[in-house]
Amino acid sequence: MRSAFFDTLVRLAEDDERITLVVGDLGFGVIEPFARRFPDRFLNAGVAEQNLTGIAAGMALSGKIVFTYSIANFPTLRCLEQIRNDVCYHEANVKIVAVGGGFAYGPLGMTHHATEDLAIMRALPGMIVVAPGDPVEVEGATRAIAAHAGPCYLRLGRAGEPTVHPPDLVFKLGRAIRVREGHDVTLVVTGGLLATAVAASDRLRPTGISVRVLSMHTTKPVDDAEIVAAAQETRGIVTLEEHSVIGGLGSAVAEILAESPEGKVPFKRLGLPSAFATEIGSQDYLRRAYRLSEEAVADSIEQLLRAT
Amino acid sequence: MERTLTLNEQCRDLSARIRRHVVMMTHRAQSAHVGTSLSTVELLAVLYACVLRVDPKRPAWHERDRLILSKGHGCAALYAVLAEVGFMPVSWLERFYLDGSRLAGHVTHTGVPGVEASTGALGHGLSLACGMALAARRNRQNHRVFVVLSDGECDEGATWEAALFAPHHQLDNLVAIIDYNKMQSLGSVAEVLDLEPLVAKWEAFRWAVREVDGHDVSALIQTLTNLPFVPGRPSCVVAHTVKGKGISFMEQQLLWHYRSPDAGELDRALRELDRPG
Numbered sequence: 001m002r003s004a005f006f007d008t009l010v011r012l013a014e015d016d017e018r019i020t021l022v023v024g025d026l027g028f029g030v031i032e033p034f035a036r037r038f039p040d041r042f043l044n045a046g047v048a049e050q051n052l053t054g055i056a057a058g059m060a061l062s063g064k065i066v067f068t069y070s071i072a073n074f075p076t077l078r079c080l081e082q083i084r085n086d087v088c089y090h091e092a093n094v095k096i097v098a099v100g101g102g103f104a105y106g107p108l109g110m111t112h113h114a115t116e117d118l119a120i121m122r123a124l125p126g127m128i129v130v131a132p133g134d135p136v137e138v139e140g141a142t143r144a145i146a147a148h149a150g151p152c153y154l155r156l157g158r159a160g161e162p163t164v165h166p167p168d169l170v171f172k173l174g175r176a177i178r179v180r181e182g183h184d185v186t187l188v189v190t191g192g193l194l195a196t197a198v199a200a201s202d203r204l205r206p207t208g209i210s211v212r213v214l215s216m217h218t219t220k221p222v223d224d225a226e227i228v229a230a231a232q233e234t235r236g237i238v239t240l241e242e243h244s245v246i247g248g249l250g251s252a253v254a255e256i257l258a259e260s261p262e263g264k265v266p267f268k269r270l271g272l273p274s275a276f277a278t279e280i281g282s283q284d285y286l287r288r289a290y291r292l293s294e295e296a297v298a299d300s301i302e303q304l305l306r307a308t
Numbered sequence: 309m310e311r312t313l314t315l316n317e318q319c320r321d322l323s324a325r326i327r328r329h330v331v332m333m334t335h336r337a338q339s340a341h342v343g344t345s346l347s348t349v350e351l352l353a354v355l356y357a358c359v360l361r362v363d364p365k366r367p368a369w370h371e372r373d374r375l376i377l378s379k380g381h382g383c384a385a386l387y388a389v390l391a392e393v394g395f396m397p398v399s400w401l402e403r404f405y406l407d408g409s410r411l412a413g414h415v416t417h418t419g420v421p422g423v424e425a426s427t428g429a430l431g432h433g434l435s436l437a438c439g440m441a442l443a444a445r446r447n448r449q450n451h452r453v454f455v456v457l458s459d460g461e462c463d464e465g466a467t468w469e470a471a472l473f474a475p476h477h478q479l480d481n482l483v484a485i486i487d488y489n490k491m492q493s494l495g496s497v498a499e500v501l502d503l504e505p506l507v508a509k510w511e512a513f514r515w516a517v518r519e520v521d522g523h524d525v526s527a528l529i530q531t532l533t534n535l536p537f538v539p540g541r542p543s544c545v546v547a548h549t550v551k552g553k554g555i556s557f558m559e560q561q562l563l564w565h566y567r568s569p570d571a572g573e574l575d576r577a578l579r580e581l582d583r584p585g
Contacts, residue, residue: 040446051435051469058439061425062447081429082466086436089426090417 001156001192002099004135006030008142009067013038019146020059024052024070027099031069053079053094057086060093065146072100072114076121076153087151088126095145096121097154101131101191102242103277103286104158110276114155118190119247121153122220128173129220131155131241133194134164137217140171148173157192158283164194164215176223182212185301186230189240190216190249193292197240200297211301222252228262236266236304240297242287245271266308270300315358319525322353322392327554328581329388329401335574337405339413343552343564345385347489347522348377348456351547352389354528355454364394367421373451374440376425378433379458379487380414386423387411395422431464433457434484438470441482441542452535454483460492463501468513475514480536483543484515487522489551491562507546515544522547555580 045052105112145152189197201211250269257263414428437455516537552558
């Protein structure tokens with residue numbers, strides 16, 4: 001996902017001289033093409049995320065489209081008040097980009113587990129929140145947030161995520177993508193677990209369970225029409241995210257269902273408990289530990305159907 | 309010489325009007341922070357009378373100098389000077405802090421012409437100003453960015469992140485003015501978290517620093533019309549000020565960080581301000 005983001009950003013910057021990249025002394029091996037090509041539109045602000053975000057807001061208020069970039073929680077939580085006051089309140093054209101969503105930096109430990117970011121960014125007025133599911137969605141999301149005038153949060157995985165979509169994908173902020181059709185259960189997924197969701201759907205199909213997969217890359221604004229359609233057209237809804245079950249995709253979907261007359265449907269949130277990880281491990285290891293693997297997701301869907 | 313005298317008189321006259329507004333605004337609103345507003349009066353008067361290149365008829369003019377009042381709780385003085393120089397009607401000041409008003413108790417830009425950035429959480433303004441100054445340079449624009457900091461917000465780590473940044477990037481279009489009234493929320497700066505040696509700190513961060521009496525309009529004009537102090541370096545003005553300046557019973561009294569003048573105190577304050585000299 002990282003390289004899809006930077007490749008797209010470089011292409012966008014060729015056509016729009018307002019695009020500026022500000023990093024917090026991170027991004028070794030990926031930022032160099034942008035930095036070399038556009039030295040006067042690149043800035044390494046040092047290990048100082050609060051100042052970095054304030055600077056980004058100041059530059060945006062002076063006409064720039066500013067992408068801030070760092071890893072895990074550094075570009076979001078460390079500078080949350082700068083994002084709220086300086087970026088959001090001023091409707092500054094700043095795009096906050098975090099690499100390493102969820103457990104992408106699993107072995108590095110708790111500090112590097114970005115597992116509450118969607119909830120916190122969703123709560124901010126005026127913020128668009130996007131977690132693309134594969135490199136094709138990353139390209140679409142990067143183009144879409146650059147074109148959107150106002151604050152956005154882009155949560156990336158890291159590297160090596162499988163490609164799910166065809167290259168000619170139509171990507172719109174706030175518009176979910178049906179990756180698999182199905183009529184028994186709808187599996188709504190955001191971010192890097194997209195391929196897992198598709199695999200779980202494909203795994204269940206031969207057993208006679210038809211699972212619709214919705215890529216809900218944008219959790220704010222969430223695609224309420226697709227959620228209501230899922231409630232009407234399928235017999236249950238499961239949400240899947242590499243994030244706390246509090247405040248992220250599962251909460252966003254639950255909020256829509258709870259307020260909708262059509263929302264009385266069996267519902268299950270798959271994600272992380274509101275607890276810090278008690279062990280470290282690779283992303284795959286931690287996904288399995290938290291029952292977010294293809295097998296575990298398929299199992300949860302079967303359980304939901306058995307209970308209905 | 310004659311021109312300087314005229315400017316001095318203009319600035320003193322504007323200061324007197326701002327001070328009067330501040331006392332009346334905080335009385336009407338029963339709001340806090342009268343003391344912190346009074347310490348910046350001459351600074352803001354000099355900036356708006358003869359330093360900032362701004363046009364009240366075109367608040368969004370691209371080439372304008374930017375001013376951020378980072379100590380957002382001192383907003384009454386900023387709103388007053390903006391009204392006095394024509395960014396908004398003076399009558400708006402009567403609604404300060406009251407139900408439904410656009411003039412909030414911390415500096416707020418929404419619906420208020422001339423306010424460059426909203427502040428109120430301390431330690432944000434210098435970073436915003438660095439971003440504006442860097443963008444100006446990269447855009448090859450000649451405007452300058454001024455930011456007024458409180459001494460209390462020099463406790464904030466973010467202030468020092470920005471203090472490192474500006475000299476590294478040689479932002480000589482950036483001017484930080486510290487309203488050094490030496491009082492903060494719960495006591496004197498020396499008692500709460502001592503900033504001394506403050507001038508040496510900013511010098512060590514490679515700013516070009518000048519000290520000035522923040523109530524001496526002549527000295528302020530002299531200082532603020534000779535910018536940058538050193539080409540290639542951001543300028544820092546440490547303005548020695550008095551919290552509650554101009555009202556004898558408010559000066560350097562911690563209580564007036566919080567208290568607003570009642571009818572009797574307003575009367576006393578206005579009589580002091582009316583006294584010639």
